[in-house]
Amino acid sequence: MQKKIPTLIESFQNRTEQYKERVPHLADLCELIVSEPGLAAPVAEHGTWDKPNRLFSAVEYLLAKNPGHPLSTWDGDVRGNFRDFVARYEKELSLICASRKARANDPLVAAMLRPGIGFAQHWAGDRELALVELGAAAGLTLMLDRFGYRYGEAGLDTGRPLVLDIEVRGESVSYLGEPLRIGQRIGIDLDPIGIADADEIAWLRACSHDLPGQRTRIDQALAEAEEASPELVAGDFMAELPGVLAGIPDCRVPVVYEANVMCCLEQRAELPGLLAAAGRDLVWVSKDMPKYVLGLFTGDDLGEFAEAHGLVTAVTFRAGELEQVQVLAEVDGFGRWMRWTPTVVR
Ligand SMILES: C[S@@+](CC[C@H](N)C(=O)[O-])C[C@H]1O[C@@H](n2cnc3c(N)ncnc32)[C@H](O)[C@@H]1O
Numbered sequence: 001m002q003k004k005i006p007t008l009i010e011s012f013q014n015r016t017e018q019y020k021e022r023v024p025h026l027a028d029l030c031e032l033i034v035s036e037p038g039l040a041a042p043v044a045e046h047g048t049w050d051k052p053n054r055l056f057s058a059v060e061y062l063l064a065k066n067p068g069h070p071l072s073t074w075d076g077d078v079r080g081n082f083r084d085f086v087a088r089y090e091k092e093l094s095l096i097c098a099s100r101k102a103r104a105n106d107p108l109v110a111a112m113l114r115p116g117i118g119f120a121q122h123w124a125g126d127r128e129l130a131l132v133e134l135g136a137a138a139g140l141t142l143m144l145d146r147f148g149y150r151y152g153e154a155g156l157d158t159g160r161p162l163v164l165d166i167e168v169r170g171e172s173v174s175y176l177g178e179p180l181r182i183g184q185r186i187g188i189d190l191d192p193i194g195i196a197d198a199d200e201i202a203w204l205r206a207c208s209h210d211l212p213g214q215r216t217r218i219d220q221a222l223a224e225a226e227e228a229s230p231e232l233v234a235g236d237f238m239a240e241l242p243g244v245l246a247g248i249p250d251c252r253v254p255v256v257y258e259a260n261v262m263c264c265l266e267q268r269a270e271l272p273g274l275l276a277a278a279g280r281d282l283v284w285v286s287k288d289m290p291k292y293v294l295g296l297f298t299g300d301d302l303g304e305f306a307e308a309h310g311l312v313t314a315v316t317f318r319a320g321e322l323e324q325v326q327v328l329a330e331v332d333g334f335g336r337w338m339r340w341t342p343t344v345v346r
Helices: 008-022 024-035 037-043 051-065 078-099 107-124 140-146 198-207 214-228 237-246 268-277
Strands: 128-134 148-151 154-156 163-170 182-189 231-234 252-259 282-288 310-318 321-331 337-344
Touching: 008 024, 008 037, 008 051, 024 037, 024 051, 024 078, 037 051, 037 078, 051 078, 051 198, 107 128, 107 140, 107 148, 107 163, 107 214, 107 252, 107 282, 107 310, 107 321, 107 337, 128 140, 128 237, 140 182, 140 214, 182 237, 198 214, 237 252, 237 268, 268 310, 268 321
Parallel strands: 128 182, 128 252, 148 163, 163 337, 182 231, 252 282
Antiparallel strands: 148 154, 282 310, 310 321, 321 337
């Protein structure tokens, strides 16, 4: 059954709770908008669930261009400053809300994917990996071997500026010591974010306003991307993937991975067949909700993981035959923690 699309007021009401812990100033503005809905006029006719995200992204985008406005510090009289900003820039905000959709590419998700890629390298032995990210946006996680990590007590020091920190619950994380041998980095996206396009990056930064440190992570990963030059393919990954896999030399093991993308994909049931059809050794790694990924490989049986919010899953294919399905970790939706629970489920 399709969920009912929320009204303008409901969309801001819903977001208040989600924002309270992470971005209290935006939670407060959601409450303000619920009592003064006219403040959301620029987004009233645009978007559905994403109305708050669109509006606040548009505000951040214009603030970056007008840093002198008192709202830009997000302190003092935030409610008053927000009223003033909306009144002053209502037309510009409406145009942005009408023409742009929110984008996301926080490298933080790499902290959840990295042990899965380590597993893939362990499985591949001394062969090089070809990373293929589905729904890559700007392709920032394709540089995950160039980031440092802290997993509770354990860490991975790459000597690079970006260090991702995640709380580990339960057992300590494995496969971190596996040196990655990355031979290729390919991202596929319907609408790739060009890392050399200053305006697209400004919009990505504006949309990245609901987790601490997001923009710094994006900037640091962009600097890595400038050096590592990942390849970005524009198109539907279900259509592009066979050609991309066929173009990867046999000596490399493709690691096809995704984060937060399968939920939007109507034909996701076709994905396991597509991976098998490549007829080669290949690893699939995913960070997503259980029903959107694990169920594809287990005939919808989610077993003990049915209630998990998110899972890191790894599936191996040997010469095109599905070999093993493994849940590596449970994770929360915001990159705050992971519970390492390697469990072979098929
Ligand atoms: C929610 S964002 C996730 C981006 C990134 N993976 C992350 O976790 O930050 C979803 C991305 O997938 C892309 N996308 C969605 N469906 C797609 C498809 N069928 N083919 C290619 N890209 C797709 C969108 O353009 C968008 O950049």
